[in-house]
Amino acid sequence: MSIFGLFRRRSTAPVARDRLQVLLSHERAVIGKSDLIATLQEEILAVIAKHIKVDRDAVQIKLERGDNFSTLEIDVEVPSLAKTNKAA
Amino acid sequence: MAKVLVVTSGKGGVGKTTSTAALGAALAQSGQNVVVVDFDVGLRNLDLVMGAERRVVFDLINVVQGDAKLNQALIRDKRLETLSLLPASQTRDKDALTEAGVERVIGELREKFDWVICDSPAGIERGALLAMRHADLAVVVTNPEVSSVRDSDRIIGMLDSKTLKAEKGERMEKHLLLTRFDTARAARGEMLKTEDILEILSIPLLGIIPESEEVLKASNLGMPVTLNAPTSAPSRAYFDAARRLNGEDLEVVVPLERKGFMSRLFGRRVA
Numbered sequence: 408m409s410i411f412g413l414f415r416r417r418s419t420a421p422v423a424r425d426r427l428q429v430l431l432s433h434e435r436a437v438i439g440k441s442d443l444i445a446t447l448q449e450e451i452l453a454v455i456a457k458h459i460k461v462d463r464d465a466v467q468i469k470l471e472r473g474d475n476f477s478t479l480e481i482d483v484e485v486p487s488l489a490k491t492n493k494a495a
Numbered sequence: 496m497a498k499v500l501v502v503t504s505g506k507g508g509v510g511k512t513t514s515t516a517a518l519g520a521a522l523a524q525s526g527q528n529v530v531v532v533d534f535d536v537g538l539r540n541l542d543l544v545m546g547a548e549r550r551v552v553f554d555l556i557n558v559v560q561g562d563a564k565l566n567q568a569l570i571r572d573k574r575l576e577t578l579s580l581l582p583a584s585q586t587r588d589k590d591a592l593t594e595a596g597v598e599r600v601i602g603e604l605r606e607k608f609d610w611v612i613c614d615s616p617a618g619i620e621r622g623a624l625l626a627m628r629h630a631d632l633a634v635v636v637t638n639p640e641v642s643s644v645r646d647s648d649r650i651i652g653m654l655d656s657k658t659l660k661a662e663k664g665e666r667m668e669k670h671l672l673l674t675r676f677d678t679a680r681a682a683r684g685e686m687l688k689t690e691d692i693l694e695i696l697s698i699p700l701l702g703i704i705p706e707s708e709e710v711l712k713a714s715n716l717g718m719p720v721t722l723n724a725p726t727s728a729p730s731r732a733y734f735d736a737a738r739r740l741n742g743e744d745l746e747v748v749v750p751l752e753r754k755g756f757m758s759r760l761f762g763r764r765v766a
Binding site for chain 2: 423424
């Protein structure tokens, strides 16, 4: 540890500043992103619903947020084509 | 033209009500007509800090719902005739505040006063949103402490998206008021520095109010600190903040507790 380290250890304010900067840069990004993901989810489901009957309960949505990228996983149960035809 | 100012913070206990009373009394002492409006329905305290708790008959909710006229609910300050208070209701819940009703009341207040200062409740719920809804400018009260800075960041985001001004695509004017500041601890690196907070929140600084015994003494007596101890360090900081709200360009200093010209001489430069 350098001599500056000894001094730095005493003051807690720089730690507070660094923690805030990291946290807020993440929170600001996430607030923007979550809207985009929600919009994507709605629009993707709407497109699918145009072609097949989608049961909302049979839709699994998983979202994983990472530092570099997030993944949105939409799992839609498609009824067998025969059934769909019968229903129509 | 009247200006509607919201005093907000997100976090509770940082000094919104104290600052609303102090800034209101400071602006009123400069001869402008000022009304301070308590939006903290169910947990009103501005009446207590202003020393008007025994004079409340009607409140904001009564006026919003049309049960009382605005003039019946307004309480004129006994010490400053240019200062009035519109108290919140202590018994009703926040849902009694309607958007249309608040809009009408703010419109009426704009006709009567030069400054309409809205004391926001803590949090980011309905009451806080309605308090900021019609504002022309905002004072964000922040303590030099991590949770307060984080909540202020959130509130700044809401001021930029949930207010009428923001929805019209106009820029919401926002000012940072740092309260409970301890110059000595900041110098020792035990407290977030002013520059760091300004860099993180990136809104201009309206003033730095030093931690002081005078603030509690004044609220014990039901006096805005700028009335009870006008030459004290926090009051001088509030008076300077009020002058900046009126457009004056003043250097921001943290006043020291000692009175007289010595403190002016040694007032520490910070930004």
